[in-house]
Structure formats: C-alpha cells, structure tokens
Amino acid sequence: MHVPIKVDYGVRALIDLAMYGEDGHSVRAADTSRRAVIPQPYLAQVFHTMRKSGLVNSTRGPGGGHSLAMPADQIRLSKVVDCLDSSENLVECLDNTSFCVHCSDCAQRDVWRSVEDAVFGILDSITIDQLVEKTKAKKDLNLFKSEITLSI
Numbered sequence: 001m002h003v004p005i006k007v008d009y010g011v012r013a014l015i016d017l018a019m020y021g022e023d024g025h026s027v028r029a030a031d032t033s034r035r036a037v038i039p040q041p042y043l044a045q046v047f048h049t050m051r052k053s054g055l056v057n058s059t060r061g062p063g064g065g066h067s068l069a070m071p072a073d074q075i076r077l078s079k080v081v082d083c084l085d086s087s088e089n090l091v092e093c094l095d096n097t098s099f100c101v102h103c104s105d106c107a108q109r110d111v112w113r114s115v116e117d118a119v120f121g122i123l124d125s126i127t128i129d130q131l132v133e134k135t136k137a138k139k140d141l142n143l144f145k146s147e148i149t150l151s152i
Contacts (some may be wrong), residue, residue: 018072026065073129
C-alpha cells in the first residue's frame with residue numbers, strides 16, 4: 001500500500017500540534033514546518049484541507065496559528081486518511097465493477113478487499129494521542145542514548 005505524502009505530512013502536523021499546542025494554544029505553521037520537516041507551502045494546503053474536515057482550527061493574526069479541533073485521543077488515523085487521500089480503494093474494481101471485465105469471477109478481488117479491510121482496521125485503531133506518546137518515548141530513548149555516548 002502506498003501512503004500519499006499528503007497523509008504522511010498531515011499525520012506529522014497533527015502530532016506536532018498535539019505536542020506543542022497543549023491546552024488549545026495555537027502553533028505557528030512556520031514552527032510546525034520546521035519541526036516536522038514539511039515544506040511550508042505544502043503544509044498550508046494540508047492545514048486548509050484538515051480545517052475544512054474539522055480536524056484543526058486556524059486563528060489569524062498575531063498569536064495565531066493552528067490547533068487541534070478535538071482532543072488528540074479522538075483523532076483516528078482512518079479519519080486523517082479519509083480527509084487527505086482522495087483514492088477510494090486499493091484497487092478500483094472494489095467499488096467500481098464496471099472497471100474490469102473479470103470482476104464477477106475474480107478471486108483476487110476478495111484478497112484485495114481483505115487487505116483493505118485489515119489496513120483500515122489498523123488505521124481506525126490508532127489515534128494521534130497514541131502516536132504522540134510513541135514519539136515522546138522515542139525522543140526520550142534517543143536523548144538517553146546520546147547521553148550515554150557523550151559520557152563514554
């Protein structure tokens with residue numbers, strides 16, 4: 001399965017907002033862009049799409065920026081993918097049987113449906129909050145490893 005870069009950037013941006021926009025504080029797009037290594041013009045497009053889908057809030061002016069529109073533990077990766085990925089299925093024939101002449105007797109179609117169901121089941125079970133916790137744990141581990149290396 002191919003994860004579009006827009007989805008990857010969107011997840012990274014949401015993690016950044018959850019980590020640095022605690023208590024509903026807005027986070028500047030320039031700061032998210034720098035920390036998450038997302039080109040700022042592309043991040044603006046991603047934020048715009050996520051704002052229209054109700055995932056983020058935007059505030060203009062001094063002290064403005066972006067914040068999560070709901071708690072991080074309520075934002076599932078499946079919602080992010082739905083918001084940012086325009087492709088409907090892994091293969092087009094799953095919902096469009098006129099796409100292929102083999103649909104009625106195609107054994108592969110059942111396999112692709114099972115794969116798609118499994119992928120979306122996993123995406124629906126993971127929240128931004130869980131990814132924030134994993135990110136913090138990995139940063140702490142890397143900091144610990146750096147301290148050990150420096151002390152040797």
